Amino acid sequence: MESVDQLCFPKLNASCRKPTLHWTNAVLMNIVLSSVSLITAVLNLLVIISVSHFRQLYTPTNILLLSLAVSDFLVGFLLMPGEIYLRTGCWFLGDNVCSLYNHVSFIITSASVGDMVLISIDRYVAICDPLHYPTRVTVTKAKLCVFLCWLCSVFYSSVILHDDPRHPDEHNSCYGECVLVVSYLAGVADLLFTFIVPISVIVVLYLRVFVVAVSQARARRSHVTAVTLQLSVTLTTKKSELKAARTLGVLIVVFLMCFCPYYSVSLAADESLSSSLASFAVYLFYFNSCLNPVIYALFYPWFRRAVKLIVTLQILQPGSCEANIL
Template sequence: METPAEAELCFPQLLNASCRKPQHHVSNVFLSIVLSCITLFTVFLNLLVIVSISHFRQLHTPTNLLLLSLAVSDFLVGLLLMPVRMLLMGGCWVLGIIICVLFNYMSFVLTSASVGSMLLISADRYVAICNPLCYPTKVTPRRAKVCVCLCWICCVLYNGVILRDHLKEPDRYHSCYGECVLVIDKVTGGFDLIVTFFGPITTIVVLYMRVFVVAVSQARAMRSHIAAVSLERCVRVTAKKSERKAATALGVVVLVFLMCFCPYFYPSATGQATSINELFSVSGIWLLYCNSCVNPLIYAFFYPWFRKSVKVVVTLQILQPGSADANLM
């Protein structure tokens, strides 16, 4: 029978080497149910995007290939990272040192890949809107595939360098059994902050602002041209709706990204050494993960073809011969 002291340990059989269960660990059943739903929702939504773009030939466009990259990274976040993070709600790490290393490394790689894919999508939209005549020749499916591969390779290599000390000595900062600790010094954390957060968000904002300005200018030019002929009032209303829609899309993209990533990068932004166990709150981690759940809503649900493809996939019509050539546009 365990004594009260042993009950507070992660591994009671290791009295002198076991970590104590943190007093602030989460054990709320309702919260567990909510996080489980978010996990399932993330996996399901991104799987729909992956199946749709991969199966239907009509969707094999450069833009959709970038969406596919984003969906793959977000799908892996829901499939690999979220379930493990839920296990940590108990306050003790029970999966061993090797899984700890892989988990931390995959966390960094998938987060970077998601941000990189979003950056590529922004660049794609910039070229499509601001230079539409050259878009078909500059942005091809082949080039999109190359960019996606380079994005993932860079994420794997970059995070391997950032976490080199952790990969070489996984138990370097471990003081007892039952913890999975990752510590990043101030210099490395600051560099990663610029590369993974400030750099991409600045680029995304600049590109989307440019896209917004060009879209508004085109809408106004079209309105002036058509209004000179007929239906001036109707066109004005339509143009204004297009302007509001462009502004709303821009706001959603930027605000959701900031809301999900700011709490995660707050320690590095304030010049603190980053320790996942001590400085990253549970809410900050899950808010970052929730971005993977929201991304399909932002980037996929805005496209009419997604609703049509979902209907075909859910009703299992994709199993029929020739379904890959279905018209979804």
Template sequence: MSPTANPVNETELCFPQLNSSCNRVLRPYALTIFAYIILSIITLLTVFLNLLVIISISHFKQLHTPTNSLILSLAVSDFFVGFILLFQSMLIDGCWYIGDLMCALYYGLDYIICSTSVGNMILISIDRYVAICDPLHYSIRVTQKRVQVCVCLCWICSLFCLVFLNENLTQPGQYNSCVGECVIIINLIERVAGFIFYFILPITVIVVLYMRVFVVAVSQARAMRSHITTVTVQGSRKVTAKKSELKAARTLGVVVGVFIICFCPYFCVSLADQETLFNISSAAYVICLYYFNSCLNPLIYAFFYPWFRKCIKVIVTLQILKSGSSDTNIL
């Protein structure tokens, strides 16, 4: 190739001024712009929608329930995913421009949020299990204070996942083969341990609990239909309460189902092929699917929960700024 081709070669490097620079992934300009637009939209929606959930549950007193506290914790972790997507948007061309330390911190934050989301899903499943399968003791066993303690423990325990990144955090960039790369290496034992403790065991617990919830919910629904014509006024209130619990179980069941669908590829690839996962450029699609779950959760709430739609209206119209708005009848 003639020397005149050098400028073309330079445009293929992340850092053209460095001979040790990684190569940039070259894509059609229109496709690159489209990818930036899609990621930007997902990022904005993730941050904005989860912020609405956080404000709604935190502000309105009627929503201060144990179940909503779990949803709030999940929304907080999903909110931080929006900021992780900001890093992901710069990786469309396969280059990491902000240094090895930020690369390690990026993965550390990713691990913490991932494990927290898994923990939140387990807590939500347990909450629905007790509410549907043991409703008489629900208010005694599941209190606001106990849920808050469990949520705090969930976030604290998620910090232990940083053990898997110990070497990568103490010596950032040690596994990079060129400048502009963001690579971490986790040995097979650690990957298997992470796969078991952060995916297999949690998913098993979640699925078993929801299978039990499903069986009990179906039997309760049939019982309500068979006795609907003979209930008294007091009985109708009980039926309404049961319907509310069943609806909450169905909604959160959808959330858990979407969570499993979005997380399965991420964990399966992490176990099957480490290079495919931890080379950010080649893993972009799998990781984005994993992140996209955080954008879907508030959309599910908006579709299933009338109170969330009402909260959005109050917030967007700035009625939330009025005195005493926290006492607004949302339910």
């Protein structure tokens, strides 16, 4: 017979058991995961403030990065604490909050994948069709694409989880549990639309960008004759676009490294293997949200300058939004 102290709800016989972790391991895990969650939220909040405040950063590419930073911030602010709550304790917030948490996690995940696809398309047009990039990709169009991305994510979540709000506790084996089980068709659709298709699009576009970037680099090295001022400006512009492409390429490679295990575990046929690696895969996917602003700090001087102005509270001064940080 189970001890009452081991139950999430001691007065209910159908209550779930509390996780059997040694207190030192539980404390250490909570400290590490909570610290990563806080760092993720703070770093992405700095990205959001930077792009939103400084007018020089109002570019189509940065609008897409802003959307990605919003989803990453929500991962650190909502999903990581929720995951810590799920993995290291009992669920005391009720079935309706559990259903809401599952919907929000689907929306944020889908939006992150959509942002990565939009970033790939942006770099593809910038590198492969630079002459038409200023007219084809504008701030207004970027904002519209971001809006549609989040709107589609909300619609997608409502379709995939359409049964969950009506029967939020249908798959719970005991009280104090928060699980999500989707149908076979919904699982196939999720695999197709949030993994296979986006990853294929991202890889194909960036392979094309890589080929064009290499050919342009070779062309610059072989360019030994005198050039006009207009051509020099064009080459300089292409060089800056290539640098941005490399930076965002690193961003996407890191995303794929963190994202692929998330779905690879779900595809594993061995149930014990899936359960043993599920937590690691989820944490790795969420940890990508912490790595993105670190990549910005390493490769974008404007981000470092913006953070300095934010931390020193210089953004509170009149006219600080017009500061030159590029």
